[in-house]
Amino acid sequence: MPEGDVLGAQPDADDPRYPRATLPALAFQLVLSRVLTATARGALATAAEYTRRFTRAWPASGVERAVDDPHTLAAYGTLLARTDAADLLVDRAADAFATADAAGAALTPEERGATGLAIAAAKAVSSELAVEVTSRVFELTGARATANRYGLDRFWRNARTLTLHDPAVYKAAEVGRHLLTGDLPPVTGYS
Numbered sequence: 001m002p003e004g005d006v007l008g009a010q011p012d013a014d015d016p017r018y019p020r021a022t023l024p025a026l027a028f029q030l031v032l033s034r035v036l037t038a039t040a041r042g043a044l045a046t047a048a049e050y051t052r053r054f055t056r057a058w059p060a061s062g063v064e065r066a067v068d069d070p071h072t073l074a075a076y077g078t079l080l081a082r083t084d085a086a087d088l089l090v091d092r093a094a095d096a097f098a099t100a101d102a103a104g105a106a107l108t109p110e111e112r113g114a115t116g117l118a119i120a121a122a123k124a125v126s127s128e129l130a131v132e133v134t135s136r137v138f139e140l141t142g143a144r145a146t147a148n149r150y151g152l153d154r155f156w157r158n159a160r161t162l163t164l165h166d167p168a169v170y171k172a173a174e175v176g177r178h179l180l181t182g183d184l185p186p187v188t189g190y191s
Contacts, residue, residue: 019112020105022187023097026112029119029171029191030097032162033090036126039162040083040133043155047137048076050150055142075140079133086122086129093122113184116191120171127168130159166190 055066063069096118100107134156138145145152174185185191 019107019109020101020103022112023101023107023115025187025189025191026097026100026116026119029123029166030090030093032166033093033119033122033126036123036130036159036162037083037086037090039155039159040079040086040126040130043134043137043152043159044076044080044083046150046152046155047141047145050141050145050152051076054144055140072140075136079136082129083133086126089125090122093118110184112187116185116187117175117178120174120185120191123166124168124172124175127163127171131156131163134159 051066051072055072057063057066057069061069061071066072093115096115100111100115103111137152137155141150141152144150170190174191177183178185
């Protein structure tokens with residue numbers, strides 16, 4: 001079946017409709033960024049509940065309950081603060097996408113590129129964060145929390161699968177290339 005029958009006529013790179021027609025790839029990256037921060041947030045909420053109910057204080061901590069251990073408190077606080085920061089970066093990328101989408105056919109390649117950079121930054125940070133949070137929650141919950149019945153492993157598995165499917169290192173490289181050379185991200189099925 002001819003491509004035009006399936007997708008409809010696709011504009012060429014020199015067609016004025018071209019920048020707008022390339023937004024779906026960015027939308028997909030934006031959605032993945034949001035899913036990754038949500039995965040981190042879900043892992044934190046589940047781990048926090050487990051810690052409140054089951055985690056025992058480390059014997060050398062000097063406290064009776066795990067929820068009073070300053071190292072546990074600081075680790076949860078840092079992971080939550082970083083998750084909040086990643087969410088704000090994704091919010092900024094979503095705002096950039098909404099602005100690009102609202103421009104319609106008037107969207108310029110430069111505006112499309114700036115939107116791609118905002119989304120690439122969000123994807124790079126949310127990918128790294130999701131893998132870190134979903135792994136570190138086991139340090140805060142203890143060995144018993146690795147049992148399948150608690151389900152904490154599903155967060156790491158989901159985050160890792162998404163980040164392996166679409167490596168964020170290439171998003172970070174797009175941001176770095178722009179910083180060093182001023183080049184905008186290439187238009188691909190992933191950016």
